[in-house]
Amino acid sequence: MPEGHSVHRIARQFDRNVVGRVVSASSPQGRFAEGAAVIDGREALSVRAVGKQMFLEFDGDLWLRVHLGMYGAWDFAGEILVDPTIASANGRMGQTNQRGTELDAVYDSAGENSLSSIGAPRRTRVHVRMSEQTRGLADEGDQWPPPVVGQVRLRLLTDSTCADLRGPTACELQTPDEVQATIAKLGPDPLVDDPREAEEGFVAAVRRKPTPIGLLLMDQNVVSGIGNVYRAELLFRARLDPHTPGRDVPAELVRDLWRDWARLLQIGIETGQMMTMDDLSPDDWRRAMASRDDRHWVYHRAGLPCRVCGTAVVREEMGARKLYWCPNCQK
Template identity: 80%
Template structure:
């Protein structure tokens, strides 16, 4: 499932390429035809990401709410104006790791770091992507607008940029009151909320519950944006047993979890990768950027030796999701 860093990168794409511009809206798939007709010809005025959800406001007063879910993604084509922090991960600029060493940017072979496809890992939609004929980022080549390929729920098209939405869990129009009600149900997001207030909300929500911390981190009403990857990695980085009830965690430990999420989310938005290993050498950073196998401490490492203690990483199911953890380091 696309996690919070991907949604913030998508929002930045929309801010630079759609906000302030009139967009033609259509639903080639037909499942959002009525909604597309309402916003067709409207001007996008504002965009906001909160956790795993994006909200795009139009000048008719309505908001487009998109929740990508497990399989959803936005595919962009045309002349894409790039956010400077995102441009750094597209090979046009150097990439700076956590220690400040500048190394050449490396693209993930699954496409997670792509400017033209953000959301679910590209391999889940490879058959669609391989058949698409999209234009370059600014070269103007190819057919315009690009042909519709696959099940496109919503297409937004300006004079120069096209955004196709595929496979979302939710795609709907909301009134301002409905949009605010949706936001009220979501937990804090470090990139949009006041950090100190958000920290307090997070600490209170965790420490009043008997629920295991592994489930609380995935609860979008507790904290917005954390999914299965960040959950496993944050718990390992904190050396926490994932089954520990939230109310049993010391306050300073919960606060440290919040600030680690602030740290990791910032890296994710900047690089396009869920990079969770710190203090890597330039060569190790390049390997991690290119391959998920070198990027994480425990995620998808079931049965492999812990990178710290050598104990086999455990895989179990918790809350209908896969949980990876080290029974020694996180005891």
């Protein structure tokens, strides 16, 4: 499932490649045909990501709201201008900032370029799958526009860039008031909201609820953008039992969770991966970027020894999702 970092990366791609251009819109699948007809021929004016949702503004006070949900993804094809602010951070975020080591691009086992999928500024014909959990599609060659592959809910096409949306939970048009109402229901996002107000809002929301912290972190009304991977990793990094009621978690520990989330979110955006391991050597960092099995403390490690204490990692159902945690380190 795409988590917050993926949606922020996608929004940056739209900002670089679609915003400021007139867009041709269609729904090859047919399920968004009426909406596509409304935005067809309009100029894209701005884009913003909040948590797991993206909002693309068109002229005429019209917004496209997309929630990728469990299976949604955007495919980009054509001439892709990569965000130079991301490129400037490569070699400095995460482990590399400790050693000043600049690493080359690394493609993981799912075909995702960990360090330069949004890396050095370039203008080239590429086909990029913008989602953490999905594999990139094959290059379709020089045919333009590229052929439609699979069930495409929405295709947005400029003179040189194509963005295909597949499998979203939500794809709808909204007025400015509806956009504000949607965002108002969401919890704070470290990259969107005022840092102090967002932190205080998160602490207050957690501390007043009897709900287990493992559920609260997945509640998009409490905090935006955290999904199953980040939930497990944040709780382990805090050495926090996922069953602890939110109101029983010390306020300072809730603040630490927020600040760690802000840090991991930024690393995810700048590397393209949900990297949650600390203090890795350059070689271990590259291995982690190339293999998801080496990237996390507990996620997807059920039955394997905890990397810290050796206790078998537990997997259980919480909030209809698989939760991974160490019963020794997180007690």
